[in-house]
Every structure is written in structure tokens, then in C-alpha cells.
Amino acid sequence: MIRFENVSVTYDSAEEPTVRDVQLTIPEGELVLLVGPSGVGKSTLLGTVCGLVPHFTGGTLRGRVTVDGRDTRTHKPRELADLVGTVGQDPLAHFVTDTVEDELAYGMESLGLAPAVMRRRVEETLDLLGLAELRDRPIATLSGGQQQRVAIGSVLTPHPKVLVLDEPTSALDPAAAEDVLSVLQRLVHDLGTTVLLAEHRLERVVQYADQVILLPTPGAPPVMGTPEDIMKISPVHPPVVALGHLAGWAPLPLSVRDARRRAGTLRDRLAEHDPRTPTAGTPHGETRTYPPTSTGGAGGNHGRAGGRAPAHRPGAEDRTPPATARRTLATLFRRPPEGLRTPTIATAAALGVRRGRVEALRHVDLTVTPGETIALMGRNGAGKSTLLNTFVGMIEPTSGSVTVGGRTPHRTPPRDLIREVGLVPQEPRDLLYANTVAAECTAADEDAGATPGSCRDLVTALLPGVRDDTHPRDLSEGQRLALALAIVLTGRPPLLLLDEPTRGLDYAAKARLVEVLRALAAEGHAIVLATHDVELAAELAHRVVILAGGEVVADGPTAEVVVSSPAFAPQVAKILAPQHWLTVPQVREALS
Amino acid sequence: MRSEDDDAPQQPQAGPAAEVRARTRRPTAGPRTPRPGAQSHPLRHGAESRTPRPGNAPSRRLTAPEASRSNAVHPGAWWLWALGLATAASRTNNPLLLGLLVGVAGYVVAARKTDAPWARSYTAFIKIGLFVVGIRLAFNLVLGSPIPGSHTLFTLPELPLPDWAKGIRVGGRVTAEGMLFALYDGARLATLLICVGAANALANPARLLKSLPGALYEAGVAVVVAMTFAPNMVADVVRLRTARRLRGRPTGGIKAIAQIGLPVLEGALERSVAVAASMDARGYGRTARVPAPVRLTTTVLTLGGLLGVCAGTYGLLASEGAGYGLPVLAGGVLASLAGLRLGGRRQIRTRYRPDRWGVRSWLVAGSGVAVAALMVWAGTYAPETLTLQVVPLTAPALPLWPALSLLAGLLPAFVAPVPPKESQ
DSSP: OEEEEEEEEEOTTOSSOSEEEEEEEEOTTOEEEEEOOTTSSHHHHHHHHHTHHHHTTOSEEEEEEEETTEETTTSOGGGSTTTEEEEOSOGGGGOOSSBHHHHHHHHHHHHTOOHHHHHHHHHHHHHHTTOGGGTTSBGGGSOHHHHHHHHHHHHHTTOOSEEEEESTTTTSOHHHHHHHHHHHHHIIIIIOOEEEEEOSOHHHHGGGOSEEEEOOSTTSOOEEEOHHHHHHHOSSOOHHHHHHHHHTOSSOOOSHHHHHHHTHHHHHHHHTSOSHHHHHHHHHHHHTTSOHHHHHHHHHTOHHHHHHSOSSOOOHHHHSOOHHHHHSHHHHTSOOGGGGTSOOSEEEEEEEEEETTEEEEEEEEEEEOTTOEEEEEOSTTSSHHHHHHHHTTSSOOSEEEEEETTBOGGGSOHHHHTTTEEEEOSSGGGGOOSSSHHHHHHHHHHHHTOOTTHHHHHHHHHSTTOOTTOOGGGSOHHHHHHHHHHHHHTTOOSEEEEESTTTTOOHHHHHHHHHHHHHHHHTTOEEEEEOSOHHHHHHHOSEEEEEETTEEEEEEEHHHHHHTOTTTOOHHHHHHTTSOOOOHHHHHHHHO | OHHHHHTGGGSOOOSHHHHHHHHHHHHHHOTTSOOTGGGOOTTOOGGGGSOOOTTTHHHHHHSOOBOOTTTOOOHHHHHHHHHHHHHHHHTOOOHHHHHHHHHHHHHHHHHHOOSSGGGGHHHHHHHHHHHHHHHHHHHHHHHOOSSOOSOEEEEEOOOOOOGGGTTOOOSEEEEHHHHHHHHHHHHHHHHHHHHHHHHHHHSOHHHHHHTSOGGGHHHHHHHHHHHHHHHHHHHHHHHHHHHHHHTTOOSOHHHHHHHHHHHHHHHHHHHHHHHHHHHHHTTTTOBOOOOHHHHHHHHHHHHHHHHHHHHHHHHHHSSTTHHHHHHHHHHHHHHHHHHHHHHGGGBOOOOSSOOOOOHHHHHHHHHHHHHHHHHHHHHHHOHHHHSOOOSSOOOOOOOHHHHHHHGGGGTHHHHSOBOOOOOO
């Protein structure tokens, strides 16, 4: 269906080709997954299929890409529109009209289909994607998962033979991601559509793929094969594969179900070990093993924050009620009196936030103690970002109270507040105004009243090898996050908040982020992260707070909360349930 | 559907108002059940789909159905209605009549507006209207007014101006008559704005542009995309301004705006490039092959038509060419229309569920036209009550017949389909 013949793409400003010597044939009716670290040209390769590369982006394409016999060199994107449907990373940038039904019809209108055909296909697509109730809704009022489904639906209506998707699930909560993926699978199975998708979160998609294309390093030729074969050699792989490697399972399991079938002996071996000890101790214990280079710079600058931390990290066990009580909904977010013993950095008490008629938060209680990492989870629109924004004073509480370091955030002047709390927003670019990294750092030092050079030291520690004159725009997603983190840390806030930090990060960037955050937590920083990434939460968080409809529905140690939840359990927990293992390193440690 | 209707007989079937109330309450009973109107089953179209019941069949058929895409009033009808009200407003400066007009427009908006983002602009228009009144009064206060008046309210210190600025006055005597005249004048302008705002709130502007002829389609899309951009940019500004707080900088002030200006523009530019890519990949700009003679004819007709329009307008306005002005203008308009029609042949686009101009659209548009016509007529039989004199000062009175004729503008609140109330 799609044939790449010796394809190389060189962008105008680049010296080296972004992708080189791609020689592939993608058969009809397959779901093909494109994997690889950031910056290897996944999006470029996807762009060549719909003709946007090079017709729209510029650059030179050597070789030939044919889709169903049509050469993309001679066919512009609009002439491939009836054949290829493309959905980019940001669904909002995809929409041309303002209501769901019009959006679904837009592509067909451009192709000039007969009104009766359009009407029928819109109805079919509404049913196929479960959008029938949203048909008259303005797109701006939809949630992220709904928008992603509308975006997919809008390219489905012209009945393309090929569907190209760039990170379709990275912005979605686990449940919404499942929705989108099951739709894709249905298309492949029922309609014979060829689907080509790139995704960082392999744990979500790899079990659905028929074939996997691996782009190992920039400029290297891609390797294509069955998921099992590729996962054996791939530098990026989901936890289930890592566990398979660890346990020596062959063939390699790709889904939790496969792995569970083989996990009997592993579970027996692990039963001798106490799963709880590593859960409470691991995040803290492991930080010591990290090379000093990654933490040294940050550590040197955080004497004050470190000094605030108690000598012992407050263990999860002595701060929270017994597990049985923890699981009941209403009682568990009421902190026991012992919680008051430890110094708290931030508290929210009976916090309520209203936006118009919508109650974004209702009666939320949360206490953050030094050295503690909390993962805020919940579906899109559950109030996670609102809660974080309340802690930095961007949103004024409607009822209840918030204190951070003894101050009320929304009444504290921003200049003083950044020494108490720092937030890295969902889009780190929002924090960056200057033209160069050096200028950003100087400005950050001034803003925080820090000694000149302290921000630059942090940047060097978090982002080794970034030049002073680099434009923040030219940094990769992960580098930009690190820069924003360094800027926020310049004020040495004891409380650090991160909103959806792993969106668009590959496994390597994520591992670096985990390292940095663990080091910060070890120094006594309290960290609260709002995330959909269950694997990240499992690796980092001591405590998980689940929000639903603006209320706290679960609050407790990660293992307790996460293991029992089908949506928020990491893969290792699902495989080894009912034991409380969360991550592959934990299992590895226990086995060695 | 059936079970929803079963509770209806308990409602007193008194008349339109009761019926409307009964209907609007319905979706709240079961928010998750699909709305009957929104189902758009080929056989179900609003009013016709409701099963008539013995005894109340006529009232059932006559009351407005729940709005869905199939029975929506044409956006052009809403605009005609609003322009009719605006015409009526421009014919009077009686504050009581203007207030009544604002009330009529406001009632219709309150009864028939949806929860969509574009419908929220109505309050913005009201604010702009009040602002206009304020400005008009402030100017009158500072610059004085040409209206001779004997009731001095107070005297501001007058700024001595040099000789060449004769005729301009800053400060000085402020008369009740002058202020009243300014108030009437401002109120008229504000009412015009509020009428436009009402049209904006009731008709989706994008749908109006969809009704443009094919040749103008591309221009229409540009406008639609631009319109979706403005709210996005405003959201960007808000987001970036609050993000400044995270860097420890104040969120207000000129400096804040200046610093986020560039990122906002960059964001807008990036988004427009992304939308352009998306549109291209979805087939925007696919054209049909048109034979060269047709293309040539199109160009000649359009250009010639526009020239004719220009010449005709000049002829009409200038003193010497009054004779040939009108026919040339008409010819130009016809030629341009023909050009547009021919130009539409390049378009292969089809339209998905275009809005139909049905009976309800006729009634909505007709009520606006009726209001305008009645007020123009009222201007001939009762000019003194429509255009109030401020010298001598008199209290405005509400003329009965013009006021009643304004109430014809309420018709859409009863005939237009009722928008379903979303739970949000």
C-alpha cells in the first residue's frame, strides 16, 4: 500500500538528511507502529506519506514514495486527500470548522462528495467513534480524548485507504487512549484500513501492532519486523518487554495478558520477597546510586531546601491510615493527626474552585510534606491542573484555603512566591520569553534574586552541552522541559509542581527526568506531578492522589492505590498482581 | 422518546409558553439519554416527528420544536431580523422605544440562544453599547454641544483656546438639554450595536459564511479560520500572562503585554501554519478543470461588472450623470453576479447539510422586516413621538402604536426552534 524507495529527506537548513535510505513496503490492512527515540525523523517519515513533506514543509526528498500507486512527488497533499488521512500531534491545530458535525464533513466537502453520501458517512462515523451525542457540540468545549476522536473521525469520512497518526495518545488519559486505540483496531479489522502511527508510549500501543518499524538513530536506515522481533533489539521498549527480558521469557510477551500467562514462576520467586519494603524505600534508596554529575549541580544550589528536610524521609507507612481504610473513598483524604507532626510545605483544606457553573474542585484536602513525591492522576478534566494552579496562586480558591510555606498563594506577590513554589506548566514554552538560553538564565536570576550564574549552573547540570546562544525554540521537547525546570528551580522553591511533564518525551528523556526528580526529592524538595503516565507515577511517586470530577477519590501510597486500579496500574503491577510490584528496577533488585 | 413524551399530558397544555417550559425541562430529566431532536434519524425532523396526541394535536404542531441541525433557522433570517430591529432603532431617539427594542432583542436572545462560544458575545455587545453611551456623554461634557439650552446643570472651567481653533470649545457650560440629546443619541447607537450582537448570538457566523456562493468560498474559509483564531489568541494572552507569575513577574501592566506579545504572535503564526497544513492534507483547494473560454468569460464578467458598479455609483452620486447611473449600476451588478456564478464552476466542493430557508426562517426574517416597515411608517404618522425634541425639555412619552409595532419583533421567541439546554 505504501512503498518507500530509497527515500532520504533533507530540510533546507540542515546539513545532514533527517531520514536516509528508507526502503520499506507497508502492506495493505496492517497497523504499523513507528518507534524510535526523539529526533530520529518519525514525523518526517509520516509527513512523506501524506505529501506534506516536502510540498508543505520544504526540503528535498530523494527517492520515491508511492501510496496506492500515486507518487507523492507529483501529487500534492490535496490530491492525496481522498487516499491518505493525516492527524498531527495537536488535534486542536487540525480543526478547520467549529462544530463536530461540520468537522466530520469538511474533508468530504472538499472532495466534492454528493450530499446524500456525506450525510450517510457522517452518521456512520459518529456511530463508529461513539460521537453521536457530541454531534452539535462546539469543538472547543470537548475534552482531549473527544477531540482526538473527532480529529480521527474527520479524516475517516472520506474513506481513506491509509491513516497516518502522529502520537495519537500522548495527550490522553489511559482510558481515553484505550478508546482511540480500540477505534484504530476496529478500522484495521473491519475496514481494512492501513494505519501508520508513531507513538512514544509503547506500553499503550505495541500489542495492537501488526508490524513495527524501528528508527534506531538519526540517519540510520529503519528496520521493520514483527513486534516481537523488533522489541528484542529496540532501545525503546515498554515495561512489559523489559520484564520479559529480565525474566528471560521467550517469545517476548507484548501484552499484559501474554505476560501474566508466563508470570507464574516469577510470581512464586517474588513471593518470598516482601513487596512493600521496596515500594516505600525504593525511590529514596535508589537516588543514592545516581552518579553525582547529574545531581551535583542541583545539590550544590539547594542548601536551604535541603536544610528544611527532616533527617528521615517520612515513610509512607507512618503517615497514613491502614490500607483497608485507605481504600474507602471519603475517609481516606482526611489526613490523620500524625500528619501534623511532620512539617508540611503546602496544604489545601476543603478547597473548592468554581469556574462559572462548573465546580472544578470540590472540598479537596491535600498535605504535602518535604521530600515527598505525589502523583496527581485522573482523567482529562478531573481538576489536576486546576489544583496545581491554585498552589501557585494563578487561580483563587472559591472556598476553603490553600497555604504554601505559610503563605496564601494568590495574595503573595509573585516575586516572593517563586521562592516558595515553582510550577513547570504543561507547555514549558510558556515560561520562555528570551531569544537565547543565556538571556533566559540571566532573567531567571534577576527574577528570583539569586546570585548571577545560579540558573546557568542548573542548566548545565540538567542539560549538559547546551550552548549559551541556542534559541529555546530550537531545543527538543525534553531539553525545553529541562530548561524550564532549571528556571523554576532558580528560586529554590521547596515545593515543585509539574504539569504533565512527560508529554512528548521519549524513554531516554523520561529516564533523565526521573533521575533529576528523584535527586530533588532526596534533597527534601516536595514534588507534585499531574500526569497520565502511569509508568512515571509508579517510578517516582511515594503517594498517588486520584481526582475524579474535582474530588479526591483515592489518596495513599503508590502501591496501594495503583495496584487495584485497572486504569492507573503500571504494566508490572498488572502482570504481578496481587503482589505490589510497580517497576522493573524493583523486580530486578529483588531478584539479584 | 416515547417515555419522555408520556409525562407530557400532566403538563397543562395552555399555550406556547407552557409548552416551551415543558420542553426545556426535559433534557435535565435524563442528561445521558440521546436527545430526540439530535438523533437526526432520516425520518425524524423536529416537530413532524412528535407523535400528535388526540386533543392537543394542533398546539403540538404549532409550538416550536427542539432545535437540531435539520430545523435550524437560517442564519441569514436571524441577520435580517436583527437588521430590521436595527433599522427601527435608527428611526427613533425616544429612549422608551429604544429600551423596548433592547428588551425585545434581549428576550429573543435569552429564549433562543445556545451555549456555544459564539453565543456568549451578546453580553460583550451590551457592554460595548454602554461604553458608547458613556463616551458620547463624556464628549458632550468636555466639548460642549451645539444644542442651545437654558437649563445649566453646572459649569466646567473653560480652556482658553487660540484664535485659529475657533468653534472648538473645551469645558464650559453643561446644559441639561445637551446632555439629554447626547444620551438619546448614544442610546440609539448602543441599540444598533445590541441588535447586531443579538444576531451574532443567535446565528453561528460560520454557518452564515457557508451560505456564500461557491466562488467566494475560499474567502469565506479565510474569514472563518480568522474568527476561530481570535478566541485562541485571547486564550494565549491569558495563559501567557498568568504564566508570568511563575517567573515571579507581575501579571499586569504594559510591560507584561509587551513581553508576551512576541510569544503570542509566534503561537498564532505556528497555529496558522498547522491549520494550513491540515487543510491542505484534507483537500482544501482541489479545483475542477475549467475550459479556457469559461475562465476568460469569468474574468471579463467580474472585472467588467465591478467597473460598471463603480461607474454607476459615481453616476448616481455626481450631479451630471444621474440619467445613466442607475442602469449602469444595475448592469454592473448583474455582470458581477454572473461572473461569480461562472467562477463557481471551478469549485468541486459540495455542501454538507446546508441551512434550509423554511417557514420558520420566513417568519423570523418577516418579523424583523415588519418591525422596520412599521417604524418607518410610524415616522410618517407620528414623527414627533419618534424623534423627541430636547428644546424645550419634555419627558418622553411612550407612543402606543409604534410601541406595539416593535413587539412584532418578539415573534422569533415563539416560532424559532428551542435550543436544548446543555447540562453545562
